[in-house]
Amino acid sequence: MNDTNLLNRAADNIRILTAAMVEKAKSGHPGGAMGGADFTNVLYSEFLVYDPEDPKWINRDRFFLDPGHMSPMLYSVLAMSGFYTMDDLKSFRQWGSITPGHPEVDVMHGIENTSGPLGQGHTMAVGAAIAERFMAARFGEWCSHKIYAFISDGGIQEEISQGAGRVAGFLGLHNLIMFYDSNDVQLSTDTDAVTDENTAEKYRAWNWNVIEIDGCDPVAIRDALALANRETERPTLIIGKTIMGRGCVTATGENFEGKCSTHGQPLSKSGASYEKTIEHLGGSVENPFVIFPEVVGLYARRAEELKKIVAERKAVQAAWEKANPELAAELHDFYAGKLPELDFASIAYKPNVATRTASANVLSYLGERVKNMVVSSADLANSDKTEAFLKKTGAFSKGNFKGAFLHAGVAELTMASIMNGILLHGGMQAACGTFFVFSDYMKPAVRMAALMELPVKYVWTHDAFRVGEDGPTHEPVEQEAQMRLMEQLKNHSGKHSVLVLRPADSAETLVAWKLAMENSDTPTALILSRQDVPDLPSATGNRYADALQLAKGAYVLMRDENPDVVLVANGSEVSTLVGASEILHGQGVRVQIVSVPSIGLFLDQPQSYRESVIPSGLPVFGLTAGLPSTLLQVVGCKGKVYGLDHFGYSAPYKVLDEKLGFTPEHIAGEIAAFIGK
């Protein structure tokens, strides 16, 4: 057992590094990080199991930071653990450094998740804890490990923590251990200006094991972590009362702890003395970027312990693999992201069904074949049709992870963030569904998935005003354009940060799912209809083969000789164009109909292809149930888009089609007027 003085010395070392990093960067958040140092030090020096030589070891414990602004604390303890150099700490928050202001997922440097938007970090931990239990249920408890999370007052307040708390308690995620760094200070005020909740009681109401301790006392921290590690039924919340800016003093050496001003700026600007504080903590102002020799020793001893622990666990795994070669192969496939052979062309569907129904057929197929896939719905499984997957697998319940379906409850953001955590854990595939209009609730987690390059599949159904009777609150209008902004936004790897696909019929839905499953680099959005849509005509007689052209973002669905006009749409509006073209044919108008499920992919194509699909010499008419601007990038300024530029209304969708002008008859008239016929 490590000496308390040594642990305190190591925590002071984290505090010194933290203060120095922020001071050197001239920006950042020292106060919270200094308060959380005691916990972080005990966790990394005595509990967290990882392999310094193999940071991606599948059975490592994971540490999920929620308050990303406390990054200097994490970088410092990871430096002690061998993941960062002092030069890395010195380049905190600078261009090109591996120590950005908020941590960005980087497992090779011990960073399990991107953080910053409060609340999402610990919700991702819930997802990772689900993934861990999922694996243990399939391969055995030998692969069990702990998921640690670190949350602050802000994360506790964020709405999402209610979803995370409920789900973790409901599922009995005893492998989840969360430290609440309760320092009673937040960015703009003390917490008592904002809340008087009894956080312990709140988490107990969610069936958590709650332990309350002095969060600055390494012995109390150790005891709490030990207790939490022995818990077998419930997630654990360790509420540690900590001190914002622990160790801070003024120029005259007076205590300057617990001050809001140390939250978000260098100590020298906060009212504390940076120099006196460094000295007070036992550091050197001239060279604060030092790990004390005794702290080097502490972490060296831990490294030796870890070698033994890891070796033992890897030996257990090796023995298991030998005894279970087929399961072992499956395990390796899971973690390699290798999918089974999937023949999307073989998936049967009834004629002329809603694309959500075609999607259900795919989900049913995947439920039988993709053994590491989790699907979730925010209480709409029977509407978004993810229940097709549920029927092939089964739902998670308390302590039971044999199924593969998460009933997320009415908590869309939580669901999306949990999906991120499931994928961050590794070894998993993940999809989740709800109504498209509620993608609004999910956006903050979609953006994080996009930034982290996590291949979540979003199943967004009820994609237009044809939701009908439920009215404007349930009718997406701006949402497709909104999500396509993420298609325009490139991730750090230069790819569309989200692949956005709105298929036009069942065949396109199969192909869209094919692309989604093949896309291991980014999230994929599948935007699906509530209402039935006719199967589109096939130029080749093989509609699935035609639909494979979806991979190019857009393709020619129908082409008359010498067309007078190019008609462009996606989703169920394509069939409206087909209907309109029949009327136009009767008027001698020749058309070229283009389906454009992904604008982003289409704009990536070579000019020659784009020209073949939407020839520049022809007038272009676009049809969308979304905002007209949804199609602006493909239709061009000279073209015309018929869309919806206002909120929807409550009425049966066929009435809305009439009233809003989305009938073949009306659209044919619009097209004829546009081309002057």
Add this chain to the structure above:
Amino acid sequence: MNDTNLLNRAADNIRILTAAMVEKAKSGHPGGAMGGADFTNVLYSEFLVYDPEDPKWINRDRFFLDPGHMSPMLYSVLAMSGFYTMDDLKSFRQWGSITPGHPEVDVMHGIENTSGPLGQGHTMAVGAAIAERFMAARFGEWCSHKIYAFISDGGIQEEISQGAGRVAGFLGLHNLIMFYDSNDVQLSTDTDAVTDENTAEKYRAWNWNVIEIDGCDPVAIRDALALANRETERPTLIIGKTIMGRGCVTATGENFEGKCSTHGQPLSKSGASYEKTIEHLGGSVENPFVIFPEVVGLYARRAEELKKIVAERKAVQAAWEKANPELAAELHDFYAGKLPELDFASIAYKPNVATRTASANVLSYLGERVKNMVVSSADLANSDKTEAFLKKTGAFSKGNFKGAFLHAGVAELTMASIMNGILLHGGMQAACGTFFVFSDYMKPAVRMAALMELPVKYVWTHDAFRVGEDGPTHEPVEQEAQMRLMEQLKNHSGKHSVLVLRPADSAETLVAWKLAMENSDTPTALILSRQDVPDLPSATGNRYADALQLAKGAYVLMRDENPDVVLVANGSEVSTLVGASEILHGQGVRVQIVSVPSIGLFLDQPQSYRESVIPSGLPVFGLTAGLPSTLLQVVGCKGKVYGLDHFGYSAPYKVLDEKLGFTPEHIAGEIAAFIGK
């Protein structure tokens, strides 16, 4: 006291009407509405104080429905209260009816809020309760009234209910009485597939007064409401155990209550018998759209009681008004939406400051003058500079509403929804702030504000990658384009559903605030810079006068004779264009610089004005720190936009300016290349 049998009969009447409405509409949600009927009936027949002859009476009690899908319950009880006819109920969910699938705010028909997206309805009630206390603190307890809310299992699960629960408990909103219709069934499953939280304990942890009752028992409901009405310290949660599809029977007359299938479809499709259920409840299948004579009597008696209650209260108000003529005038101005004289031109600011700082000057000015304005921040008051308003007013605290600032805590969506509720109450002005990137969290409530046409002012600061060191999680890129989709989306009155303004310097910030305060029809988004920006040159010598042209969405900031190119931007990028133009002048290039704070307003202008600002014969170059498509609608397809098409990075913002090419030098080069010079 009303006879229990009569109350049960009235509740059955609501159940019959509900079942009939959904059956006739062939869609809707009968089950929950049938379960909640007992509460609703007692509330409306015995407790809710309103004036049937003056539905907008300022001191009426308000009823906020959270689960909008339970609308038939509300429409039915409102029909009994005289707000709807049987024909209205028969046209439920039909085009043009005043009984849409989810209620849309319509005070003249007793609908206080639009609902549908779960969780927001009761959060708006929290806002209304704050407004009520705000008024009572200023004008006296004579104007006090109750805010009732009705929440279901879904709303309890939505993340936002944590924010609403915390804020209401923290502020001690004893005027808020919420009924939790706990029927243990949600859309796709029973609740026990999703949650095992102890909801009573959770709300007690937030310092609510929690009462648990049989929610089908009118006597228990009455007792609970009476108790809640006497509470003086805490909000009250009445947890009523109710029965999904109460009264439903099958074709053979067997009980069919508590079934998930009755949640979201006509009874005839759920497994229940519609006809037998109507009969079982004492109605007529031939003509279910009837209010029973004894129920007519019940509500007629209540109407008589209300006459007396209302007359008494109005007499008290009249006496108060007579005794306090100045306060009375102020009260009437508040409710009339009349602002004091505001001279935005008089607001002083330092040269060359960040637009968030100029905004602080405005907020300080408003804090002194606009006495019915509430401002809030999600724990960023010192960063988004709403603290300028706080300093002039003071923060709300438990039982103390003398101030006008709400510390919302780290709960952006809750904050936005509370603002909606404050405005729905009436008599108030409301603004709230956070970082622009976190507008993502607020979108669902922004959409509701847009739909309800509520003039919330959003103060979104840190508007671009120049957030700098905090990195990509904190750097908005797609957010301006995203919010401008709401500018494109028209509300039911045909206006831009959100007015979106990104001012370029301090003068434009003053004018943007002027437009925001003058805009009483829609929300206004103010998108403001973190970093200092130079004051722009004035063509007339009066920069404020120039900036008044903001009302046209865009205007010419600088114009050389016979310009070679039109340069378009908004926000801090305008000053970059000014800098670039100085370099271009040295190369003999003549420019016309356009500031376009609102694309939507600009596109509304007559062609002649648009042509004068962006002449069609000239090449157009746009500059934006957002996605290039942000400016596509004004720059046009032949123009070029220099923007950011990828996530940002963590580094000092001046480094990012260099690395990402947002310096005058680099932009001058881009412009020169574009026009081939």
